[in-house]
Ligand SMILES: O=c1[nH]c(=O)c2ncn([C@@H]3O[C@H](COP(=O)(O)OP(=O)(O)OP(=O)(O)O)[C@@H](O)[C@H]3O)c2[nH]1
């Protein structure tokens with residue numbers, strides 16, 4: 225069994241990560257730390273790398289961070305990693321209004337886990353994405369932009385917010401990225417066991 229430290233201030237992210245790992249074969253567990261880490265401007269990869277480097281320095285140990293981007297096709301990928309500020313300032317309706325006058329409502333939800341082996345070491349990224357469309361809000365308003373993101377999978381007619389947690393966790397951007405991190409950490413643990 226191997227475990228990693230997830231540095232996040234977002235309780236909903238942590239809840240989903242715990243649920244996804246619990247639904248797996250139980251080889252990986254997670255503990256969490258809330259550390260204040262500033263987020264730079266740049267591509268999602270640059271933001272993710274800078275964030276996990278600072279987190280590892282602050283903790284003085286290996287750790288994992290996660291960045292979520294919501295990329296609108298009509299806007300060349302924006303808001304992307306800046307979705308948190310856009311959501312906070314414009315809300316669900318404002319995000320829909322941003323697409324008025326464009327002929328695409330397509331969007332990609334992109335999750336990037338960044339693993340740092342420790343302070344001063346190069347981070348490794350694990351990405352997962354889910355395709356969908358931006359729609360007027362439907363479903364419980366429990367997590368971020370879930371009510372306005374309608375994945376093309378699972379029938380293509382329900383928003384993330386209208387899906388049961390287990391359904392979202394089977395097709396989500398976070399699930400897909402976490403599967404890659406899980407495979408990496410479990411291989412690494414097996415290799416270390418063999419070497420000892
Ligand atoms: O409806 C949603 N479904 C999701 O699956 C999801 N994942 C993230 N988010 C939101 O998108 C922004 C990312 O910003 P973000 O990656 O910087 O996160 P954060 O600052 O909240 O936490 P962290 O950086 O401490 O981990 C924040 O507003 C998050 O609430 C989601 N909203």
Ligand SMILES: [Mg+2]
Nearest residue numbers: 233263291308
């Ligand atoms: Mg953040």
